[in-house]
Amino acid sequence: MTDIDARLAELGLTLPDAPAPAANYVPYVQSGNMLFVSGQISQGPDGLMLGKLGADLDVEAGAKAAAACALSLLAQARAACGGDFSKLKRVVKLTGFVNSTPEFTDQPKVINGASDLLVAVLGDAGRHSRSAVSAAALPLGVAVEIEAIFELA
Amino acid sequence: MTDIDARLAELGLTLPDAPAPAANYVPYVQSGNMLFVSGQISQGPDGLMLGKLGADLDVEAGAKAAAACALSLLAQARAACGGDFSKLKRVVKLTGFVNSTPEFTDQPKVINGASDLLVAVLGDAGRHSRSAVSAAALPLGVAVEIEAIFELA
Amino acid sequence: MTDIDARLAELGLTLPDAPAPAANYVPYVQSGNMLFVSGQISQGPDGLMLGKLGADLDVEAGAKAAAACALSLLAQARAACGGDFSKLKRVVKLTGFVNSTPEFTDQPKVINGASDLLVAVLGDAGRHSRSAVSAAALPLGVAVEIEAIFELA
Numbered sequence: 021m022t023d024i025d026a027r028l029a030e031l032g033l034t035l036p037d038a039p040a041p042a043a044n045y046v047p048y049v050q051s052g053n054m055l056f057v058s059g060q061i062s063q064g065p066d067g068l069m070l071g072k073l074g075a076d077l078d079v080e081a082g083a084k085a086a087a088a089c090a091l092s093l094l095a096q097a098r099a100a101c102g103g104d105f106s107k108l109k110r111v112v113k114l115t116g117f118v119n120s121t122p123e124f125t126d127q128p129k130v131i132n133g134a135s136d137l138l139v140a141v142l143g144d145a146g147r148h149s150r151s152a153v154s155a156a157a158l159p160l161g162v163a164v165e166i167e168a169i170f171e172l173a
Numbered sequence: 174m175t176d177i178d179a180r181l182a183e184l185g186l187t188l189p190d191a192p193a194p195a196a197n198y199v200p201y202v203q204s205g206n207m208l209f210v211s212g213q214i215s216q217g218p219d220g221l222m223l224g225k226l227g228a229d230l231d232v233e234a235g236a237k238a239a240a241a242c243a244l245s246l247l248a249q250a251r252a253a254c255g256g257d258f259s260k261l262k263r264v265v266k267l268t269g270f271v272n273s274t275p276e277f278t279d280q281p282k283v284i285n286g287a288s289d290l291l292v293a294v295l296g297d298a299g300r301h302s303r304s305a306v307s308a309a310a311l312p313l314g315v316a317v318e319i320e321a322i323f324e325l326a
Numbered sequence: 327m328t329d330i331d332a333r334l335a336e337l338g339l340t341l342p343d344a345p346a347p348a349a350n351y352v353p354y355v356q357s358g359n360m361l362f363v364s365g366q367i368s369q370g371p372d373g374l375m376l377g378k379l380g381a382d383l384d385v386e387a388g389a390k391a392a393a394a395c396a397l398s399l400l401a402q403a404r405a406a407c408g409g410d411f412s413k414l415k416r417v418v419k420l421t422g423f424v425n426s427t428p429e430f431t432d433q434p435k436v437i438n439g440a441s442d443l444l445v446a447v448l449g450d451a452g453r454h455s456r457s458a459v460s461a462a463a464l465p466l467g468v469a470v471e472i473e474a475i476f477e478l479a
Contacts, residue, residue, distance in 0.1 A: 041456070280464070
């Protein structure tokens with residue numbers, strides 16, 4: 021996995037700066053070779069990606085928000101590896117929370133935005149176990165929040 | 174734990190085929206001897222088990238839906254063990270999401286449907302740590318989604 | 327980390343008895359040196375801490391409820407260590423569920439009540455990765471439920 025930066029470039033993707041938490045916690049913790057990355061909220065170059073699925077946001081916009089979360093997760097993983105993606109073995113688990121109305125039932129299609137990006141960038145090492153559920157609300161009104169567990173080499 | 178298949182038979186339980194994910198992720202990932210199983214939605218021989226607790230589903234029906242999730246989790250664990258349950262050491266953790274109204278407060282009684290089944294089948298190896306919370310909505314409108322961490326031998 | 331009990335006393339904090347689960351699961355499971363603690367609901371010396379953020383509870387009250395969850399998590403960790411906090415290496419991960427209306431967006435400020443307490447008591451060993459999300463409802467109507475992963479020495 022020394023070519024991850026190359027694949028990101030091929031795909032036209034730029035990792036954001038690894039966002040700093042706003043409170044008394046840290047963006048990731050390594051325990052053994054497991055890396056636990058804090059929930060990343062949907063934000064892109066233009067700021068927070070806000071909205072509620074089933075109300076003011078469609079599945080396509082939700083999937084873009086999920087993809088933005090995946091980029092932030094990768095940025096945190098890269099930081100945890102000291103910038104050297106060759107230390108990243110695989111994605112183990114995603115838990116995706118979708119800000120949605122009680123009637124919305126396409127959480128998986130939204131979180132696919134993150135899953136597809138991770139597999140596009142990391143190949144088989146990007147395939148992960150996953151849960152996708154609704155949250156009644158999310159921090160600051162963002163559309164999606166995703167946390168991850170990675171395995172380091 | 175070589176008698177799990179026998180206990181399933183004694184209890185009149187049949188594991189479903191390990192359901193395949195509908196998207197770019199996998200049903201489980203093993204990291205070390207930890208097995209992370211993707212969230213399993215409630216479905217039985219008659220199809221998806223739909224509904225919202227506090228609205229159109231009572232606790233007993235919810236607990237049956239949770240038990241169905243537990244059967245799918247066991248099916249995934251068996252698949253991860255190559256069909257050999259003797260490689261399964263124990264259930265470590267369940268996270269149970271209950272599709273409910275904002276007024277419903279019996280999430281634990283619903284998820285007990287899964288906890289009771291796992292202990293009935295696996296004995297002490299089925300005892301697990303657990304969280305039980307509400308989700309505003311769940312994929313496809315199912316009543317329950319449960320993810321699990323198992324420890325393999 | 328042999329001075330945790332002393333720091334608790336300095337801070338005027340008393341750990342509750344490690345609450346027993348009400349169902350067929352256990353308060354914690356150790357796998358390797360990872361300790362998975364079941365979701366702890368907000369309760370204090372005066373009983374359950376009930377309410378919904380955005381409706382009948384403000385952020386300050388929510389943060390107190392989160393701090394109470396953190397005390398219960400520490401009580402469970404101490405029990406898992408046989409009462410000897412020197413066996414506790416660090417907090418790895420919190421997942422915080424805030425009982426809130428669909429409009430409430432300050433979940434992080436609520437869960438800070440738990441994060442701040444853990445860092446006050448444990449110092450750097452209390453710094454953790456974290457997700458903070460809303461739940462449409464929580465067991466028994468409590469304001470906050472938090473689960474945790476600890477690393478043991």
